[in-house]
Amino acid sequence: MQISWKNVFLLAALLFALPLTGTPAQAAGLFGGTPAGDSVFVGEVQSYGDYELKADACATFVDKLAEALRQQGIAVSGRADLTNEEGRHDAIGSGDEAAELSEIHMDAIVHGHQFDRGYTAAKLARYADMAMGRAYFHQEERLAAWKKSTQVYRLSPDKQRTAATIAAKYGADYMLFVNLKDFDVRLKHSIFATHTERETKGKKLSASLDYYLVNARTGRVYEKHIENKKTAQMVNFGLGKTGKGMDVDTLLGEVMETSAKDIAADVKKHGLDEVKGNGTSLVH
Numbered sequence: 001m002q003i004s005w006k007n008v009f010l011l012a013a014l015l016f017a018l019p020l021t022g023t024p025a026q027a028a029g030l031f032g033g034t035p036a037g038d039s040v041f042v043g044e045v046q047s048y049g050d051y052e053l054k055a056d057a058c059a060t061f062v063d064k065l066a067e068a069l070r071q072q073g074i075a076v077s078g079r080a081d082l083t084n085e086e087g088r089h090d091a092i093g094s095g096d097e098a099a100e101l102s103e104i105h106m107d108a109i110v111h112g113h114q115f116d117r118g119y120t121a122a123k124l125a126r127y128a129d130m131a132m133g134r135a136y137f138h139q140e141e142r143l144a145a146w147k148k149s150t151q152v153y154r155l156s157p158d159k160q161r162t163a164a165t166i167a168a169k170y171g172a173d174y175m176l177f178v179n180l181k182d183f184d185v186r187l188k189h190s191i192f193a194t195h196t197e198r199e200t201k202g203k204k205l206s207a208s209l210d211y212y213l214v215n216a217r218t219g220r221v222y223e224k225h226i227e228n229k230k231t232a233q234m235v236n237f238g239l240g241k242t243g244k245g246m247d248v249d250t251l252l253g254e255v256m257e258t259s260a261k262d263i264a265a266d267v268k269k270h271g272l273d274e275v276k277g278n279g280t281s282l283v284h
Helices: 005-017 024-028 055-071 097-110 122-132 134-138 140-148 157-169 232-238 248-276
Strands: 039-046 075-078 174-187 201-215 220-231
Touching: 039 055, 039 097, 039 157, 055 075, 055 174, 055 248, 097 122, 097 157, 097 174, 097 201, 122 134, 157 174, 174 248, 201 248, 220 248
Parallel strands: 039 075, 039 174
Antiparallel strands: 174 201, 201 220
16 A cells, blocks of 8 residues: 555644643633633632531532633633632642642732631631731721722732742633632521421522632732522522422522622623733732
């Protein structure tokens, strides 16, 4: 059989043109999105509030967030575990990438307008003391003025450098972190009721979270607080059903989906423009 060297060279060129798998940049594209334009690396979706959410709740929110961002035309990238469960429980200063992402997230939180040291996880409280000093949290007038502000601010210099390095590795321009602070479920029946399904039927559910969009090159941070409340009656009406109670997991899913869409819409409408700017950012 006669071999056509022209065909051989064409086949070789085609093979080399195909993208390689298993690289950080390839892993970064696992959620898809538009190849051109803004690329957002989801660094961590975790709970740093008083009561830590279960890992599966964070994972459920991640799925809804990735889809909501994609619907806004934003290219989404990230590690295999966007909840960063490993990093969330690493000791501060561990040095691996998972721990570094947790520390960037915590740095954005403690420098932000929403941070309240009295209502936070133990790890975050320790980080706040290390980053800001305990005396800082006794400056009540300064803290009150800062909480009223909405101005963008910057990560601390060392975390800014770390953010730039990680984002470059995954081919991203921005980093997104979400602190799922509180999800409160009101059961349909009180604890005194004898109804057999009182633990599984929800009446109301509220969600409180903060998200942080970071310009990986400059360290500029945009912070946004989001709250959502849903009643079973509202959700049932939307589904064409009746009743004032529904499965708690279904109600939780509805609230998470709404919150994820709110984040994605705000990133698109406000967040990206805010962190792209070259104006003054406070170093808090």
